[in-house]
Structures are given as C-alpha cells and as structure tokens.
Amino acid sequence: MSETPLDKIRNIGITAHIDAGKTTTTERILYYTGVSHRIGEVHDGNTTTDYMEQERERGITITSAAVTCEWKGHRINIIDTPGHIDFNIEVNRSLRVLDGAVFIIEGVAGVQPQSETNWRLADRYNVPRLIFINKLDRTGADFYRAFDTLKEKLDIVALPLQLPIGVEDQFSGVVDLVEMKAIIWEGGELGAKYHDAPIPDDLLEKAREYRQLLLDTALSVDDAAMEEYFEAGDVATATLKRCIKAATISGAFRPVLCGTAFKNKGVQPLLDAVLDYLPSPIDVPGIKIAAEEGEDEHAERRRIKADPKAPFAGLAFKIINDKYGTLTFVRVYAGTLRSGDMVQNTTRGHRERIGRMFQMHADKRAEIKEVSAGDIAAFVGLKDTMTGDTLAAAEDPVVLERMAFPVPVIDISVEPRTKESVEKMTIGLQKLAGEDPSLRLRTDQESGQTILSGMGELHLEIIIDRLKREYGVEANIGAPQVAYRETISRAVTETYTHKKQTGGSGQYAEVKIVFEPLERNGGVVFENKVVGGSVPREYIPAVEKGIRVQADTGVLAGFPTVDFKYTLIDGKYHDVDSSALAFEIAAKACFREGMKKAGPIILEPIMDVEVTTPQDHVGDVVGDLNRRRGMIQNQESSGSTIIVRAHVPLKEMFGYISDLRSMTKGRASFTMQFHHYDPVPRNIADEIMTKSA
Amino acid sequence: MPTPRLHWMRGRAEAEGGETRALEWIGCDDAGAAIARVVRLQGPIHTGWRLYRAVALDTEARVVQLRPPPPAGADWLACIGGQVVGRAALPLQAVRTAEAALGTG
Numbered sequence: 001m002s003e004t005p006l007d008k009i010r011n012i013g014i015t016a017h018i019d020a021g022k023t024t025t026t027e028r029i030l031y032y033t034g035v036s037h038r039i040g041e042v043h044d045g046n047t048t049t050d051y052m053e054q055e056r057e058r059g060i061t062i063t064s065a066a067v068t069c070e071w072k073g074h075r076i077n078i079i080d081t082p083g084h085i086d087f088n089i090e091v092n093r094s095l096r097v098l099d100g101a102v103f104i105i106e107g108v109a110g111v112q113p114q115s116e117t118n119w120r121l122a123d124r125y126n127v128p129r130l131i132f133i134n135k136l137d138r139t140g141a142d143f144y145r146a147f148d149t150l151k152e153k154l155d156i157v158a159l160p161l162q163l164p165i166g167v168e169d170q171f172s173g174v175v176d177l178v179e180m181k182a183i184i185w186e187g188g189e190l191g192a193k194y195h196d197a198p199i200p201d202d203l204l205e206k207a208r209e210y211r212q213l214l215l216d217t218a219l220s221v222d223d224a225a226m227e228e229y230f231e232a233g234d235v236a237t238a239t240l241k242r243c244i245k246a247a248t249i250s251g252a253f254r255p256v257l258c259g260t261a262f263k264n265k266g267v268q269p270l271l272d273a274v275l276d277y278l279p280s281p282i283d284v285p286g287i288k289i290a291a292e293e294g295e296d297e298h299a300e301r302r303r304i305k306a307d308p309k310a311p312f313a314g315l316a317f318k319i320i321n322d323k324y325g326t327l328t329f330v331r332v333y334a335g336t337l338r339s340g341d342m343v344q345n346t347t348r349g350h351r352e353r354i355g356r357m358f359q360m361h362a363d364k365r366a367e368i369k370e371v372s373a374g375d376i377a378a379f380v381g382l383k384d385t386m387t388g389d390t391l392a393a394a395e396d397p398v399v400l401e402r403m404a405f406p407v408p409v410i411d412i413s414v415e416p417r418t419k420e421s422v423e424k425m426t427i428g429l430q431k432l433a434g435e436d437p438s439l440r441l442r443t444d445q446e447s448g449q450t451i452l453s454g455m456g457e458l459h460l461e462i463i464i465d466r467l468k469r470e471y472g473v474e475a476n477i478g479a480p481q482v483a484y485r486e487t488i489s490r491a492v493t494e495t496y497t498h499k500k501q502t503g504g505s506g507q508y509a510e511v512k513i514v515f516e517p518l519e520r521n522g523g524v525v526f527e528n529k530v531v532g533g534s535v536p537r538e539y540i541p542a543v544e545k546g547i548r549v550q551a552d553t554g555v556l557a558g559f560p561t562v563d564f565k566y567t568l569i570d571g572k573y574h575d576v577d578s579s580a581l582a583f584e585i586a587a588k589a590c591f592r593e594g595m596k597k598a599g600p601i602i603l604e605p606i607m608d609v610e611v612t613t614p615q616d617h618v619g620d621v622v623g624d625l626n627r628r629r630g631m632i633q634n635q636e637s638s639g640s641t642i643i644v645r646a647h648v649p650l651k652e653m654f655g656y657i658s659d660l661r662s663m664t665k666g667r668a669s670f671t672m673q674f675h676h677y678d679p680v681p682r683n684i685a686d687e688i689m690t691k692s693a
Numbered sequence: 694m695p696t697p698r699l700h701w702m703r704g705r706a707e708a709e710g711g712e713t714r715a716l717e718w719i720g721c722d723d724a725g726a727a728i729a730r731v732v733r734l735q736g737p738i739h740t741g742w743r744l745y746r747a748v749a750l751d752t753e754a755r756v757v758q759l760r761p762p763p764p765a766g767a768d769w770l771a772c773i774g775g776q777v778v779g780r781a782a783l784p785l786q787a788v789r790t791a792e793a794a795l796g797t798g
C-alpha cells in the first residue's frame with residue numbers, strides 16, 4: 001500500500017442511537033469504498049454484489065475495532081464506538097482516538113434520549129461532528145421535523161448542507177446547498193450510481209433560502225470570506241467549504257446531511273463531507289500527555305503533534321482475540337514504526353517487539369510494513385500490552401493515558417450447562433478477562449461458584465454471548481447482584497494454631513497476624529515482620545496465599561474483603577509436621593477468626609449518576625433520587641434542560657431506566673459510573689447477610 | 694439576493710485566540726463615505742461594581758450600553774448614522790437589515 005499523506009487521512013467514528021442505522025450506513029460505506037477501490041481491477045458486473053452478500057454473512061468488518069477504507073484518494077479509518085454506557089471507558093477511549101464523527105439520527109423520531117447521551121459524551125472530548133438524518137424513505141419521515149429536534153433536544157446550532165428531494169418512498173436524492181445542484185440516485189446496483197441534475201423547480205425557492213442561511217452562518221466565522229462575499233455577491237465553493245470545515249472543527253455549528261442508508265441514497269455525499277469537513281490528524285491540536293499523579297486533569301499539558309518524523313507514540317485502544325491470535329489496535333500519534341522495531345510500553349514499563357502489522361479492510365486484512373503518525377494499525381503478537389497502554393520510543397517515553405482501574409460493580413454466577421465444559425469455560429473466561437480490564441473472575445470459597453464481575457448487566461450479557469460464540473460454551477447465569485465488598489473498621493491481633501494428628505505425620509503451624517483497616521482503595525497489603533525464623537522463609541508465601549484466597553470470601557456475606565493490611569509478626573513451626581499446606585490452612589483460619597473481631601462491615605458501590613431532564617420534570621427526578629438514598633451533588637442548566645448530578649448506591653439503581661422513562665415520559669436520560677465504595681446502612685447490611693446465609 | 698448596494702469593509706477588529714476577528718463592518722457608498730455599520734454586541738462585561746449585559750462600540754469606539762438588552766441570539770446591530778435600525782444573529786443578516794432600512798428610509 002502506498003503511503004497516504006497525513007492530510008489525506010480521516011479517523012472517524014459513527015455514533016447513533018440503537019437502530020438508527022449505524023450498521024447499515026457502515027456497510028454501505030464499506031461497499032461503496034470497496035467498489036471504487038476495485039474499479040479497473042474487476043470488470044465483472046456481478047462481483048461487487050456477491051462481495052456484498054458474503055460480507056453480510058460474515059459480518060466481520062462491522063465487528064472489527066477499526067476498519068480502513070479508501071475514498072477519492074483518502075484513507076478513512078472507521079473506529080467502532082460502542083454505544084452503551086456500560087462501556088464507559090471504552091466509549092471514552094474510542095472518542096479520544098478518533099478525530100471526528102458522523103452522528104446518525106433517524107428521520108422519523110429525530111433525536112432520542114440515547115442520542116442525547118452519546119452527543120454529550122462526544123462534547124466532552126470536543127469531537128467535531130457531522131449529522132446524518134437517516135431513514136428518510138420511511139413512512140412518517142420528515143427531514144425538517146427531525147432537524148428541529150436537534151435544536152430542541154441538543155440545544156445546538158445545526159445547519160443543513162442538503163435538503164431532501166421527495167419524501168418517504170418518493171425520496172430520490174438531495175439538493176446540495178454548497179454547490180447548488182441536485183444529486184439523484186438511480187435504481188439498482190445498491191445505489192452505486194448517481195448523477196448531478198439541476199435543482200427541481202419546486203425546490204428552487206427553498207434551496208435559495210437555505211443557501212442564504214448557509215452563507216450567513218458559515219461565512220461569519222471567516223472575515224476574509226465575508227470580504228469575498230461583499231466583493232462578488234457570492235463565494236467560491238472552496239471558500240465556503242473552508243468556512244464549513246473550520247466551523248465543524250471548532251463546533252461553531254454542526255453541518256447536517258441526509259439520506260437513507262437502507263435504500264442506498266445519500267451515503268456517497270456523506271463520505272465526501274467526511275473528506276471536506278472532518279479534520280485530518282494535522283487539523284487537530286494533538287493528544288495531550290497524561291496528567292501526573294494528583295495533577296488536574298484539565299490543566300494545560302504538552303501535546304503530541306502528528307509528525308511522522310518525531311519519536312514514536314501510540315495508544316493501544318482495543319484488543320481482540322480471533323482465530324489468528326491477539327490483535328492490538330493502536331492509534332499512532334507521532335513517529336513511524338516498522339515491523340521488527342522495539343518500543344517501550346510506558347504504562348507498564350517493559351519493552352515490546354513489533355511483529356506483523358495489519359490494516360483491516362472490508363474484504364481482507366492487509367499486511368503493512370510500517371505505520372506513521374495519524375494512522376491506525378493492528379499489531380499481532382504483543383506480549384503484554386493491554387487496552388489503554390501507551391507505546392512510545394525510548395528517547396521520548398511519554399504516557400498518553402493514566403492506567404484506569406475500572407471497578408466492576410455487578411456480579412453474576414456462571415455455570416457451564418455441561419460438566420465437560422468446565423475447563424473450556426474457565427479458559428474462555430480467562431481469555432476474555434485478559435482482553436477487558438473491566439471484567440473480573442473469582443471463585444467463591446464456600447459455594448465453589450464462578451463469579452464474574454463487570455461494569456453492568458449488558459456488559460456481562462455480551463461476555464456470556466461471546467463465551468458461547470467464540471468458545472462454544474453454553475452457560476447458565478444467576479441473577480445480577482451488586483458487587484459488595486467487605487472490610488474491617490478496627491485493628492486486631494489474632495493468633496491461630498493449626499494442629500492435626502492423623503496416624504503418621506501430623507500437621508502443625510501457628511501464625512500471629514495483625515489486621516488493620518486501610519483507607520478506601522487501599523487494596524490488600526502484606527508485611528512480613530517475623531524475626532528469628534519463627535515462621536521459616538519458605539512458608540511465608542503459603543501464609544500470603546491463604547489470606548489472599550480466603551479474603552475473596554469475606555466473613556459477613558462472602559464478598560471479597562478489601563482495604564486492609566495484614567502483618568505476620570510471629571508464629572511457630574514443627575520440624576517434621578509443618579508444611580506449606582499447614583501454614584496456608586492456619587492463615588485462612590486466622591483470617592476468619594481475626595476478621596470477626598475487627599469490626600467487619602459491608603461496603604457498597606456508590607455511582608456517580610448524571611440525569612439530563614427537561615426543566616418541568618426536575619422536581620420529580622430529584623425527589624426520586626432522594627428516595628433512592630441519593631445525595632444530590634449539583635444541578636446545572638443548559639438551555640431548557642437541567643443536568644442533575646447525584647451519588648446514589650448502585651443497589652437502588654436497578655430498574656432506574658424504566659422508572660425514569662415513565663416519570664418523564666421518556667424525555668430524560670441518564671449516565672452512571674462508579675464513584676466510590678461506602679459502608680452500607682445497618683438495615684441493608686442485615687438484609688444482605690440474611691440473603692447470603 | 695440582490696448584490697449589496699453598499700461596499701462593506703472590515704472595521705475595528707479584536708484579537709481572539711491568536712486570530713483577529715472583525716468587531717464591525719462599515720458600509721460605504723460609491724463615493725467612499727461611511728453610511729452604515731454593523732456592530733458585534735459584546736458583554737456581559739464587569740466594570741467596577743456594575744455588570745453591563747450588552748455593550749457595543751459606537752462610531753468613536755466608545756463602549757455604549759444598550760437598553761433594553763436585545764433578545765438572546767441577536768448578536769449584531771445594524772446602525773445607520775447613530776441610530777440602531779435592527780438586530781440580527783449573524784453579520785450578513787445585519788448587513789441586509791441595514792441595506793433594507795436604507796432602501797425604505
């Protein structure tokens with residue numbers, strides 16, 4: 001593959017409310033870009049359609065983390081942006097690695113609650129956006145009404161670059177307001193054929209009116225363009241496009257296009273708009289290096305400019321295991337990397353050798369020999385690089401993202417349907433947990449059950465589904481539970497002697513351990529203060545192991561015990577009867593006894609909940625949050641919408657989405673993410689313990 | 694749209710994030726005399742103990758307060774002589790307002 005200059009690369013995402021047409025639009029994009037790529041290569045008229053059919057069956061491209069396509073001499077990397085808040089970290093990371101996005105809304109319903117949520121997330125990262133109003137072929141579709149919901153629901157300055165020609169099943173093309181022409185699609189060949197035409201007479205008046213609005217709005221961002229307009233009474237197409245691009249990047253307004261992906265109309269001009277208006281890697285300021293520990297996240301920091309000659313820097317944003325092995329998707333911000341090069345994993349502090357590199361296309365994976373600033377590639381065979389890790393050149397070992405510790409707050413128990421697949425299930429779950437840092441796996445000491453913890457119900461459902469599809473294991477799952485934790489509230493010193501005389505050699509071990517509470521997020525800390533070999537060196541790991549295993553099943557209700565320190569201060573052993581196993585058993589029992597005396601408590605996850613509601617429902621929303629033991633943090637208004645932020649125990653948030661919908665007639669939406677752990681109130685602790693007993 | 698009858702050129706400007714942006718556009722007749730202005734509203738600004746919600750520059754570049762403050766989204770004033778003849782969200786719209794006022798007046 002020839003090298004693509006930086007200004008001809010676009011890294012984009014496509015985001016949409018579920019069912020708005022993200023998949024269909026992506027498919028069409030891959031189809032049309034595939035076609036243009038093949039012209040001159042394949043002359044058989046049927047080949048392209050066949051290829052589309054095959055694609056449909058395999059569907060690989062759509063599930064890939066990033067797919068590369070070519071359009072009019074540009075390379076477009078489409079990065080998958082998961083659309084659900086259960087994947088907060090992934091959504092945030094994918095929004096960071098892309099430079100622009102296409103935001104799809106539906107022509108019938110317009111902006112829907114989940115589109116609002118996605119829009120605001122993109123706002124947080126200042127992602128430049130084009131809006132595509134899809135499904136204009138559907139009965140009841142209305143471009144102008146859908147357009148109005150942009151202003152009403154999102155409170156943005158949206159600006160049409162196109163108007164639809166015909167409605168519903170008569171929808172046949174668009175008026176291009178930039179070049180003042182009509183674009184008409186011909187039937188057949190999945191919409192690959194279209195031509196320019198004069199604007200239909202009945203639309204001329206309206207087109208002029210909207211063209212004037214376009215000029216009024218777009219030229220106001222650029223004084224030189226204003227002068228050109230005053231001079232000539234109009235501006236060159238290139239001038240207008242320059243203004244639209246600048247405003248798209250700054251967010252001064254949001255360009256709106258339209259069509260129907262399903263009926264194959266409007267997608268090619270959307271691709272043109274991606275090239276014309278969304279930024280290339282050199283049109284954006286460059287990624288900020290990560291904040292130092294304790295430094296303000298929003299402070300000004302060094303930015304990495306897209307420069308192929310600078311030292312290498314890239315961010316691993318997605319890891320996928322498929323039948324070829326592990327693929328690590330990396331967004332390259334600076335420098336050039338060739339296969340065989342060594343890089344530093346600056347997040348984890350080790351070196352990695354770059355093996356083979358690929359770019360994923362709709363129909364093939366293309367091996368590449370080098371990848372440069374601004375581009376995206378999938379690396380095969382990285383040893384120990386997780387999503388969110390930075391890879392950098394040794395001479396400038398920057399870190400682009402602090403290691404995040406996503407806290408899995410929902411537990412489910414998992415059990416294979418057949419006894420034979422126990423091992424397969426364990427291997428599968430371990431692999432999946434390796435790809436996804438927000439997934440955790442443990443075994444309950446008492447019940448022997450496998451417990452899977454994740455970010456939310458949907459997150460876990462998807463994992464169970466992947467277990468079935470990718471590892472062929474069907475599993476039964478328990479009801480989702482809050483992932484409680486246990487900890488202690490005071491220090492205690494406990495001695496335990498394990499002694500057993502069974503015929504031949506006996507078992508003997510004694511440990512004396514101090515257990516102390518740590519601050520929240522203190523983890524589990526071990527210190528060895530044994531002097532004079534009262535517990536021989538070789539048994540210390542057994543003591544540690546005993547505590548670690550036992551701590552996974554707390555003494556109150558069987559939840560993992562966290563935020564404590566244990567210090568081994570003394571013990572006794574026997575030359576013949578002591579063994580690692582005896583010390584492990586002693587440590588486990590010492591933990592169980594010690595914990596009971598150390599004022600054990602149960603901790604519950606408290607979520608940071610953000611509800612966006614129209615003004616008229618604020619009272620209901622706040623009252624309801626209070627009933628859910630929520631603590632209101634603040635309220636902000638933006639236009640006629642109010643954003644309420646509150647800390648609410650996760651337990652009280654089950655079923656919130658449907659309650660919120662009925663309370664606000666579907667007009668409010670919310671996001672939530674883990675904030676901290678807090679002790680549960682007495683009555684709820686009793687409830688939890690009764691249930692677990 | 695008919696071609697504007699005045700010749701518009703950049704008036705005073707302000708530096709904004711490394712760029713200079715026009716704060717006003719001056720409309721001149723064929724003889725080069727300044728006839729109309731469109732002015733960007735600024736504010737709110739704090740001066741000492743008072744808060745001015747909407748202010749603009751007059752022909753002598755003095756900051757003048759506007760009373761009553763214009764509705765939200767009306768960021769540009771169309772002026773002829775010392776008189777405000779209309780308001781608009783965007784500068785090109787204000788230019789048309791000024792020219793229309795000249796035509797009818």
Ligand SMILES: Nc1nc2c(ncn2[C@@H]2O[C@H](COP(=O)(O)OP(=O)(O)O)[C@@H](O)[C@H]2O)c(=O)[nH]1
Nearest residue numbers: 016018019020021022023024135138260261262
């Ligand atoms: N009538 C019509 N249906 C569409 C259009 N685009 C998508 N669909 C249909 O809407 C449904 C959801 O589309 P999909 O692309 O899977 O949406 P996603 O959930 O956003 O990925 C599917 O049944 C599509 O066939 C369109 O432009 N017109």
